[in-house]
Amino acid sequence: xxxxxxxxxxxxxxxxxxxxxxxxxxxxxxxxxxxxxxxxxxxxxxxxxxxxxxxxxxxxxxxxxxxxxxxxxxxxxxxxxxxxxxxxxxxxxxxxxxxxxxxxxxx
Numbered sequence: 001x002x003x004x005x006x007x008x009x010x011x012x013x014x015x016x017x018x019x020x021x022x023x024x025x026x027x028x029x030x031x032x033x034x035x036x037x038x039x040x041x042x043x044x045x046x047x048x049x050x051x052x053x054x055x056x057x058x059x060x061x062x063x064x065x066x067x068x069x070x071x072x073x074x075x076x077x078x079x080x081x082x083x084x085x086x087x088x089x090x091x092x093x094x095x096x097x098x099x100x101x102x103x104x105x106x107x
Contacts, residue, residue, distance in 0.1 A: 010051060010065075012039025018053050020065065030068035034061055040080055046088045054081030 007023040018032040018039050037056030044051055050071065051063040060074040060081055 010042060012042045012053055014038040018042055018051065032063050032068060034070050035059065040082050041084050043084045043086050045086050052084050052086060054084050056080040060084065
């Protein structure tokens with residue numbers, strides 16, 4: 001694995017926030033606020049532009065990694081989100097339009 005100066009580290013915390021950090025300087029770049037429970041899992045889309053966070057508050061949130069803005073809240077679970085997986089699929093019948101889906105394991 002190669003690490004580049006512009007690479008980031010993404011963390012989730014029991015303090016209910018996720019953060020991005022500069023790998024090179026260790027500086028916190030963005031703080032993602034909105035969950036009311038600990039962040040238990042996180043992942044990005046295949047392009048690394050969208051961050052998905054799963055929380056003890058029973059929600060999944062989608063975030064713009066670079067702007068730090070919340071894009072969507074998925075709130076139909078009845079228990080904590082403990083795992084996320086994002087995969088890109090191609091729908092050949094719609095001119096190869098790219099769509100994202102994720103598997104969720106709840107506790």
